[in-house]
Every structure is written in C-alpha cells, then in structure tokens.
Amino acid sequence: MIRVLELIAVVGTLASLAYYALCLWSAAAFVKGEISxxxxxxxxxxxxxxxxxxxxxxxxxxxxxxxxxxxxNYREYEVIFGVNNPTDPAVEIVERVKREFPELPVRLILxxxxxxxxxxxxxxAQMLRAARHEVIVVNDSDIRVAPDYLRRVTAPLSHPExxxxxxxxxxxxxxxxxxxxxxxxxxxxxxxxxxxxRQLEGIKFGLGSTLAFxxxxxxxxxxxxxxxxxxxxxxxxxxxxxxxxxxxxLSDAAVETFLPQxxxxxxxxxxxxxxxxxxxxxxxxxxxxxxxxxLPWAALALALSGGAWWAWSLLGLTAAMRFxxxxxxxxxVLQDRQVLWLLHLLPLRDLAAFFVWVASFAGHxxxxxxEVFRLRKGKLVRAGMPD
Numbered sequence: 001m002i003r004v005l006e007l008i009a010v011v012g013t014l015a016s017l018a019y020y021a022l023c024l025w026s027a028a029a030f031v032k033g034e035i036s037x038x039x040x041x042x043x044x045x046x047x048x049x050x051x052x053x054x055x056x057x058x059x060x061x062x063x064x065x066x067x068x069x070x071x072x073n074y075r076e077y078e079v080i081f082g083v084n085n086p087t088d089p090a091v092e093i094v095e096r097v098k099r100e101f102p103e104l105p106v107r108l109i110l111x112x113x114x115x116x117x118x119x120x121x122x123x124x125a126q127m128l129r130a131a132r133h134e135v136i137v138v139n140d141s142d143i144r145v146a147p148d149y150l151r152r153v154t155a156p157l158s159h160p161e162x163x164x165x166x167x168x169x170x171x172x173x174x175x176x177x178x179x180x181x182x183x184x185x186x187x188x189x190x191x192x193x194x195x196x197x198r199q200l201e202g203i204k205f206g207l208g209s210t211l212a213f214x215x216x217x218x219x220x221x222x223x224x225x226x227x228x229x230x231x232x233x234x235x236x237x238x239x240x241x242x243x244x245x246x247x248x249x250l251s252d253a254a255v256e257t258f259l260p261q262x263x264x265x266x267x268x269x270x271x272x273x274x275x276x277x278x279x280x281x282x283x284x285x286x287x288x289x290x291x292x293x294x295l296p297w298a299a300l301a302l303a304l305s306g307g308a309w310w311a312w313s314l315l316g317l318t319a320a321m322r323f324x325x326x327x328x329x330x331x332x333v334l335q336d337r338q339v340l341w342l343l344h345l346l347p348l349r350d351l352a353a354f355f356v357w358v359a360s361f362a363g364h365x366x367x368x369x370x371e372v373f374r375l376r377k378g379k380l381v382r383a384g385m386p387d
Contacts, residue, residue: 002304005300005304006301006304006305009297009298009300009301009304010297010301010314012290012291012293012294012297012300013294013297013298013301013314013318015291015292016291016292016293016294016297016298016318017294017317017318017321019196019291019292019294020294020318020321020322020324020325021321022196022199022200023192023193023195023196023325023328023329024321024324024325024328025199026192026195026196026198026199026200027192027195027325027328027329027332027333028328029195029199030195030198030250030333031332031333033252046074046075046076046151046154047133047134047135047154047157047158048076048077048132048133048134048135049074049076049077049078049133049135049136049137049150049154050077050078050080050131050132050133050135050136050137051069051077051078051079051080051136051137051138051139051150052080052082052124052127052128052131052136052137052138053066053069053079053080053081053082053138053139053140053141054081054082054083054111054120054121054123054124054127054138054141055081055082055083055088055090055094055123055141056083056084056085056088056090056119056120056141057088057089057090058089058090058093059141059142059258059260060142060174060258060259060260060261061144061172061258062090062093062141062142063093063096063097064144065141065142065143065144065258066081066093066094066097067097067100068144068145068146068147068149069145069149070097070100070101070104070106071147072145072147072148072149072150072151073147073148073150073151074150074151076133077105077133077150078104078105078106078107078131078132078133079104079105079106079107080106080107080108080109080127080130080131081094081106081107081108081109082108082109082110082111082123082124082126082127083108083109083110083111083123084110084111084112084114084119084122084123086110090141091108094106094108095108105132107130109123109126109127109130111123111126111127113126115225115228116225116228116229117228117229117373117379117380117381117382118227118228118229118230118231118233118380120233121224121227121228121230121233122224122228124138124224125223125224125225125228128215128218128223128224131215133215134214134215134216135154135157135212135213135214135215136211136212136213136214136215136218137150137153137154137210137211137212138210138211138212139208139209139210139211139255140208140209140257142257142258143169143209143210143255143256143257144255144256144257144258145253145255145256146253146255148253149253149255152251152252152253153165153167153210153212153251153253154212156249156251157212157213157214161246161247162246162247162248162249163213163214163217163241163242163244163246163247163248164206164211164212164213164217164237164238164241164242164246164247164248164249165210165211165212165213165248165249165250165251166203166205166206166207166209166210166211166212166234166238166248166249166250166251167207167209167210167250167251167253167254167255168191168194168195168207168209168250168251168254168255168333168334169186169191169207169209169210169254169255169256169257169334170183170186170187170191170254170255170256170257170330170334170335170336170338171183171186171187171256171257171258171259172256172257172258172259172338173259173338173342174259174260174261174262175261176261176262176263177264177267177345178261178262178263178264178265178266178267178268179259179260179261179262179267180338180342180345181262181267181345181348181349181352182259182262182267182270182271183259183336183338183342184326184330184339184342184343184345184346184349185271185349185353186257187326187329187330187334187336187338187339188325188326188329188330188339188346188349189349189350189353191329191330191333191334192325192329193289193292194207194250195329195333198250202242202247202248203238203242203248203249203250204238204239204242204248205234205235205238205239205242205248205281206234206235206237206238206239206241206248207234207238208233208234209255209257210251210253210255211234211237211238212251213237213241217241217244217246218237220244221237221240221241221244222240226240229379229380230378230379230380231277231280231366231368231373231375231378231379231380232277232278232280232281232378235277235278235281235282236281236378239281254333254334254335267352268352268356269367271352271353271356272356272359272360272366273366273367273368275356275357275359275360276360276363276364276366276375277366277375277378279360279361280375280377280378281378286360289357290357293350293353293354293357294318294321294322294350295315295318295319295322295346295347295350295351296350296351296354297318298311298314298315298318298319299315301314301315302314302315319347322346322350323343323346326339326343326346327339327340327343364376368380
C-alpha cells in the first residue's frame with residue numbers, strides 16, 4: 001500500500017511539474033504582448049460607458065476604490081452604485097464621492113425589489129434599467145482601478161466578435177496571516193490558472209474584477225435575470241456569452257482588490273466557498289486541479305520514500321518550478337510588489353489549498369455575505385429552504 005501511495009504521489013508531482021511548465025509558457029505569451037497585439041489600435045472613438053457597482057456593506061479602503069472610478073481619463077461615462085437597504089453603511093461613502101465629484105454623473109440606486117438568491121445580481125438587474133449607455137462595465141465593490149482602466153477594458157469591444165472583456169487582479173493584503181495567504185493565492189495560483197485556460201482553450205468565463213460588455217449582448221442571453229440564482233454569476237455570464245459564439249477577451253489591464261483582515265478560519269471559509277463555487281461551475285476541470293498541487297505531492301513522495309535521494313531531487317525541482325511560476329505570474333504579469341516578501345509562505349499556502357480542495361468535495365454549504373446557502377448545480381438555495 002505504501003508503494004502504491006508513493007507511486008500516486010510521484011505521478012501527482014510529475015503532473016504538477018507539467019502544469020507549472022504550462023503556467024510559465026502561458027505567462028510568457030501574455031507578457032510578450034499577444035493581448036495588446038490582438039486588441040490592435042485602440043478604438044477610434046471612446047464609446048459612452050455605464051459603470052455598475054453593486055454594494056453590500058463596506059470593504060477595506062472602499063472610498064479610495066470608489067474614487068478611482070471617478071478619476072478616469074475617459075470622455076463620457078457614468079457610475080451607478082446600487083444597494084438594497086437604505087441604511088447600508090456603503091451609502092455614506094457613495095454620498096461622499098458624489099460630493100467630491102459633482103460634475104460626474106454618479107448615482108445611487110435603491111434596489112428594493114427581491115429578484116433572486118444572489119442579491120448582487122438582483123441589484124444589477126435593477127441598476128441596469130437606470131443605465132443610460134449601451135456599453136456596461138461591472139466590477140466588484142472592492143476593486144480599485146488605474147486612470148486608463150475604462151479605455152483599456154472597453155477598447156476590445158470595438159471588435160464585433162468580442163462579447164465580453166474581463167481582467168486579472170492582484171490582492172492587496174492586510175497584516176493578518178490569512179489575508180497574506182489569500183493575496184499570495186490570487187497572484188501565484190488563481191491568475192496562473194486563468195492564463196493557462198486562455199492559452200489552451202481561450203477564456204470562456206468572466207471574473208468579477210471586471211465584466212465589460214454590450215447591453216444588447218447581455219439581453220440576448222436573458223439579461224441579469226437569467227443569473228440571479230447563481231453564485232458564480234461572473235463565470236456564468238462569460239460562459240453563456242461564449243456559448244452564443246462571442247469571444248471573451250482577457251484585458252491587458254490588471255486591477256486591485258483590497259483584502260479584509262482574514263483570520264485563518266476566515267481565510268479557509270472564503271477559500272472553501274470559492275472552491276465549491278468552481279467545483280459546481282466546472283466539475284471535471286476542478287477535479288483536475290488535484291494534479292497541480294506540486295509541493296504537497298512532492299513532500300508526500302519524500303515521506304513515503306523514506307527520504308530517498310531521488311525524492312529530495314524531485315522536491316527541489318518542484319519547489320524551483322513553483323517559485324518560478326509565482327515570480328513570473330505575480331511579479332511579471334500582475335506587477336504585484338508584495339509577492340517577493342510573501343514567497344516564504346508559499347508552501348503553507350499550497351498545503352492549505354490542497355486540504356481545501358479535498359474538503360470541497362465533502363459538502364455543498366457555503367457562507368456568503370453573512371448568509372448560509374447550499375449549492376445545487378451552481379445555484380444558491382438558502383439554508384433551511386427546500387431545494
């Protein structure tokens with residue numbers, strides 16, 4: 001039995017090494033400028049844009065993040081915030097932004113109607129009715145952007161075959177260990193997986209960091225109302241547009257998300273929700289993630305071999321490749337300046353990710369925005385309610 005487990009660990013390690021090579025190749029292709037070349041010259045004219053930001057509660061550095069959307073080098077756009085509770089603490093921050101930028105169309109919409117289990121998407125459905133423009137940009141409440149953000153994410157939509165533009169993002173960590181592990185995972189693991197998917201089959205999903213699309217294309221797939229019961233609404237939006245024949249483009253812009261002060265339990269809970277969301281959205285691809293945890297597999301092979309020289313060599317090679325991926329994706333692609341001083345946490349983060357992956361198959365419950373849900377084929381069912 002030990003020999004069988006040792007063989008499984010070696011196979012897992014070798015598969016991970018192949019995956020790391022794919023990550024490096026995919027990141028190199030991205031850095032080389034394939035996205036910029038495909039986008040070609042920027043759009044000849046800037047199309048008016050409606051930016052939709054659904055809110056619930058507050059996030060770290062929220063005012064600065066909101067403010068960054070009002071400092072765009074873009075001729076004509078509006079920013080629409082939406083809440084479903086007039087006493088939401090985010091309202092005060094929006095009002096402060098409105099006072100600072102009176103010349104910019106910044107509006108706050110009260111989304112009082114309950115549309116579906118995913119309150120964020122329900123808010124978006126109501127906010128869309130207030131939007132004035134054909135091109136829509138949606139991003140999460142904790143996203144901070146550069147001044148050229150709107151120009152860069154909307155430019156690909158000048159090509160009629162592109163139906164959605166989405167963005168990579170880097171997590172800005174707080175001082176807690178959980179927050180640092182979360183940031184490290186985003187920049188060295190999650191983003192790497194997105195780049196591999198782009199290189200092998202093209203992007204066929206969206207990321208909540210940015211969803212830029214035309215209103216008419218959204219309406220062709222049933223608008224936001226078709227997504228109101230899905231937890232991974234961003235994934236579903238991209239997948240449905242891709243199924244209709246539109247291309248999903250990964251922008252050459254990267255945005256920032258400011259992470260909460262996660263405790264270790266909070267970090268693990270968030271990772272488990274994320275893992276179960278991906279599992280329900282893309283089951284077999286998620287199962288295949290088990291062959292990407294190189295450091296845990298190599299460490300297991302070393303332990304089962306009794307410290308054989310070949311196992312030490314395999315662990316050393318795996319560590320070198322894993323750290324190379326972290327540097328290439330985190331530093332070169334995302335320009336995440338935290339990566340270098342967080343790299344010592346990479347083995348701990350990868351070990352935690354492996355156990356979260358295993359645990360994700362053991363249930364269907366997720367905790368999200370203070371509520372408890374069960375996942376049923378990607379759809380949200382509130383705990384205590386019949387399926």
